[in-house]
Amino acid sequence: MLDRGLDSLFQHTPPTxxxxxxxxxxxxxxxxxxxxxxxAPENISLICDDPxxxxxxxxxxxxxxxxxxxxxxxxAVRWANLLACGKRxxxxxxxxxxxxxxxxxxxxxx
Numbered sequence: 001m002l003d004r005g006l007d008s009l010f011q012h013t014p015p016t017x018x019x020x021x022x023x024x025x026x027x028x029x030x031x032x033x034x035x036x037x038x039x040a041p042e043n044i045s046l047i048c049d050d051p052x053x054x055x056x057x058x059x060x061x062x063x064x065x066x067x068x069x070x071x072x073x074x075x076a077v078r079w080a081n082l083l084a085c086g087k088r089x090x091x092x093x094x095x096x097x098x099x100x101x102x103x104x105x106x107x108x109x110x
Contacts, residue, residue, distance in 0.1 A: 003032050010038070016109055017045035023052035026062065041106030051100070060103025067097035 006029060009015055020026045026048040030040065040046040041060065048055070048064040055062045075093050082089045 002028055006032055007036075010036075015044065016106075017047065019047045019049055021049050023048055023050060023054065040104045043106070045106045046104040055102070058102075063102040063104045064100050065097045066100055067095055071095055 002025065009018075018029065020029050026046070030046060033040070033044065033046075038044055046063070048062055051064045051066050052062075055064060071093075072095055079089055
């Protein structure tokens with residue numbers, strides 16, 4: 001399923017960067033792209049939206065977002081409690097994150 005989704009992205013106008021959720025999907029996507037001759041950072045920039053301790057073993061280093069999950073968990077619990085009381089919440093909440101640039105960011109193509 002992931003392979004078909006990635007292949008479809010490259011059918012018309014190939015992306016210059018992908019932000020991929022979860023480290024397992026990141027690794028699977030990187031392997032699929034490499035099998036198809038698409039390497040990061042030479043051909044595409046790759047970013048994971050979730051840090052993983054295993055990233056310390058990668059060369060080049062993986063670019064990712066670092067964030068504290070505690071506020072997100074508290075917000076989800078608040079939302080679930082409201083829902084359990086028959087109330088709905090459509091409030092938007094923003095969370096701070098820091099971008100950690102690794103070696104998977106390639107040059108901008110013109």
